[in-house]
Amino acid sequence: MEKKSRRTFLKETAGAALGLSCGGSILTAACTTSGEGSHGEGSVESQWAMVIDTEKARNPAVREACMEACVREHNVPRIDDPAEKIDWIWEEEYQHVFPDQVHDHLPDSVKEAPVLVLCNHCTNPPCVRVCPTQATWKREEDGIVMMDMHRCIGCRYCMAACPYGSRSFNWRDPRQFVDTDAQGNFHSEYPTRTRGVVEKCNFCAERLRDGLAPACVEAVNQLPGGEGALTFGDLSDPASEVNRILSSQRTITRRVALGTGPNVFYIV
Amino acid sequence: MLEAAFRGGKRYWILLGVWVVLILVGLFAWGRQFTEGLTVTGMSQDVTWGIYIAQFTFLVGVAASAVMVVLPYYLHDYKAFGRMVILGEGLAVSAVIMCMLFIFVDMGQPTRVTNVLLHPSLSSMMFWDSVALGGYLVLNLIIGAVTFDAERKEGPPPAWIKPVIILSIPWAVSIHTVTAFLYSGLEARSFWMTAILAPRFLASAFASGPSLLILLALILRGFTKFDPGKEAIQKLAVIVTYALTVNVFFVGVEVFTALYSDMPHHVHAFQYLFVGLHGHDALVPWMWTGATLTVICLTLLLTPKVRNNLKLLGPICAGVIAAIWIEKGVGMVVAGFVPNPLGRVTDYSPTGVEVAVTVGVYAIGFMMLTLIYKIVVNVRERMLAA
Amino acid sequence: MGDKGKILFGLSVFVILVTFPFWSRLAAAGDSDGSRPELEYPADATACVEDTPYMTVNHMNLLNEWRDDLVRDGNPEYISSTGETYLKSLTKTCLDCHENRDDFCTSCHDYADVQPTCWECHTTKGGGA
Incomplete structure (x- = not known):
């Protein structure tokens, strides 16, 4: 059936x-x-996916490398205040990432173990369903949940709808918090955002267009000991590395019972 | 008819002056929010909606509650509401305008507001809510203007208005239902994801809206020669009593389901509201105040002697409005964000700018209401004199 | 009746308010001498993606189309009326030739008194703010 x-x-x-x-x-x-084309299950032609090896990502240098690569690639502002912090890929404790997997007898070392989290680019994304302007949508050709910063009206409905806390709102002009070099230039040509719009991980759609892997994946693979901490690939390609891992190892996703169909998988 | 709004006694102009001052304060605050961003509010990445969306939710209920006078009058030919109907419709119009303004001031990019119509997303409840609210505004404007004009000329209203009035009845229910669906369709938020949210919204709306209408009717009785009628006011008090009882029952049903099943995701929000969670208890005093007010008001309303005493009814209705405002306008929206999807508890309290903008929006609504009621009262007083 | 004065006063206030955008701009235009700005054209390019008269009138619409095509529809290639292929990108195509945005975009936008918001987010080549 x-x-x-x-x-x-x-x-x-x-x-x-x-x-x-x-x-x-x-x-x-x-x-x-809605979403400029349907976004239900099976409606996308292919689906980018990521596998995160939580054991390899235990190494703080690995997590630091990928978070740093993302910040530089997308000119993500560095805001320390948790009320206004912008996160694309970041770390959270195991017990909060997988609340359904935690019981009272797990040792603290497991409960509090850091896990990398990012947008799950869900198969059935609630954020896309609720967006009143199609500013966020699921791209048919590769399944990425995209954001159109030009169209977002900043209603923050998507943030209420996302069960993973993967979306951040620009409460103020982010530019003053973006790193620049000695000449005052940003690290990347990727546009910064304006105040009043929501942003999140885009699986490096701009790099994929040029045939490059996402910045975080490239960064960990260049790091000695970090190889394979993040694996990126196409779920519709039976020969892809992500499919090889998913068919041979025990992996889980976040909050399966909600039916959102996350496409970021974890080896735990 | 409209010129009545430009003629009035000293008290009338002072009242308008107060609204104008408050509107200017609100505009100034909103100007700051517009230039600096929503950072001037108390909202955060965890609690992304606050007092604006809470007021929106509360006021959609007030708008919908006009149906509580329209339905008995037009469907059941309940004559006592004859002079009350136009007041209900006027309240609905100004409440819908306030709702739209509260959505507008909550937007991060208000200059892009037309995107909702330029790029509509039919799967978004927010789109349907704007359609429902816009339609309800138009319906009430047409119905109010046409029926009142007919009454002024002391003739029957045109026949075509009847189906429009009938349509406005389910439409009123729809605006608050769709508003509840905004919340109850989110799998991410267990506190909101309950089928009883829409019925609960309607019940609390039919308690708070008619309470406000009673207060306004009592004010008109006291300060003008126009009397909406004692019987009408007392009938509204009965409606408030029923609705408040049903609302208490619905809240009880919800609390039972959460607490008896004892599922952490469902218990947490209630814990946060009534006893505090992980040391965060910003809303606890509010919620207990609301609960106490509800119990006192319901007890008084259920006592016919008290309910039928117009002197006592005013304060009781104020109590009902305050209780529902706390339940819907303070607790319901914020608690949905607690704890956040990653288990964090973040408190929210509105900033001075947010409160000023909120007061400004209310002032716009009440200024409109003042103008509408002034016209109604003037025409009625003239008809009485004739 | 005696309301003539009040009506006329109200009407004139209304007319002044409604026409505010027009006369305030006229007043502002008085500050400059009104001559068209000198635009700096790229030295090493002979033609834009479309001819100059078309671009002068339509560049904003073209950029809007490019934006939706690239960001939303994943369609990055623009084929011009002369058959040339370009990447639909403000930073990577337009600014590739028009290296100095101040001497091209801004000077004309200032003259026309329009305030596009492109540069609130987009960077110049190399990540310039």
Whole structure:
């Protein structure tokens, strides 16, 4: 039996229950127009995915290297105040990343172990579903959950909808917090953001376009001892390295029961 | 008819002056927020919605509650509401305007507001909420203007308005339902993800909205020659009593489900609200105040002698409004963000700028309400004199 | 009736407020001598992606289209009316020739008194603010 996505289920049952062609067509339209193309399960042509080896990422140098590479690649502002901190890839304690995997008898060393987290580029992303302007959408050709900073109205509904805390809002102009070199230039040509928009990890869509791996993946692989801490690849390609790992090792994703279908996997 | 808004006694102009001053304070505060960003608010990466969205939610209820006078009057031909209906519609119009303004002031990029219409996303409840609210505003403006004009000319309203009025009844229910769906459709937030949220919203709306209407009617009775009628006010008090009872029941149902099942995700938000979580207890005094007010007001309302005493009804209605404002406007929105998806508890309290903007928006709404009611009262007083 | 004065006063306040954007700009334009700005054209390029008259009028629409094509539709290649292929990128294509944004974009935008927000986020080549 083919597993039906929640969206398809909603579409069909709502159409049937209403028994109204107009009601049904509104819902169908809802599902096909949103996100500039449907974003339900199986609607993308391929899907980029990441596997994080939590053991290899235990090494602080590995985590530092990938977080630093991301900050430089995307001109992420460095804001220390947790109320306004902008995070693309960062670390959290195991017990908070995998709340459903924690029980009272786990030692603190496990509960508090640092784990790298980032946007999961979900198969069924709630942020995309709720965005009122299609400023965030799931890209059909590669499954990346994209952000259009030009269109975002800053309503922050996506932040309420994301079960992973993967989205950050620019409470003020971020430019003054972005690193510059001696000449006053930013580290990267990647546009900074304006105040009042939401941002998050984009799986380095701008690098993928040029045939490069995401900055964090490249950084850990260049680090002695960090090779393989992050693996990136295409889920629709049976020969990809991510598929090889997923079929041969025990991996988990965050909060499976919610049905969002995360595409960042963890070897624990 | 409209010229009545430009003529009035000293008290009328002082009242308008107060609204204008408060609006200017709000505008000034919003100007600061616009230039510096939402950093001037108390919101954060963890609690991303605060007092603005909370007021929006509360006021959608006030707007929807106009149906509590429209329905008995037009569907059941309940004549006593004859002079009350236009007050309800006026309240609905100004409440919807305030709702829209609260959404607007909450936006990070307010200059892009038209994107909601230019790039509509039919799967977003926020899109449907803007459609529902916009439609409700238009419906009430048309109905209010047409029926009042007919009444002024002492003739029957045109026949085509009846279906429009009928349409406004389910539409009123829809605005608050869609507003509840904004929250209850989010798998990320267990506190909001409950099927009873929409019924609960409606119940609390039908308690707080008519309470506000009673207060306004009592004010008009006291300060003008226009009397919306004792029977109408007392009937509204009965409606408030029923709605508040149902709301208490719904909240109880929700609390039972969370506490009896004892599932951590469901318990945490209630813990945060009523006893504090991980040492964070910013909302605890608020929630107990709200709960106490609810119990006192409900007890008084359930006593017919007290409920029918118009002198006591005013303070009781103020209490009901305060209790629901705390439940919906303070607790409901903020607690959804606690703890955040990564288990962190972050307190929220509005800043001075946020409070000033909020007061400014309310002042705009109440200024509109003042103008609408002034026109209504003037016409009615003239008809009485004739 | 006796309201004529009040009506006229109210009307004139309304007209002045509504026309504010026009006359305030006229007043501001009085500060300059009104001559068109000297634009600095790239020394080592002979043609833009489309001809100059078209670009003068339509560059903002073209950039909006490029933005949606590249960011939203993953369609990075622009084929011009002369058949040339370009990358749809402000930083990587436009600024590749127009190296000095102040002498090209800004001077004309100042003259026309428009304030596009591109540079609040986008950087010049090499990451300049």
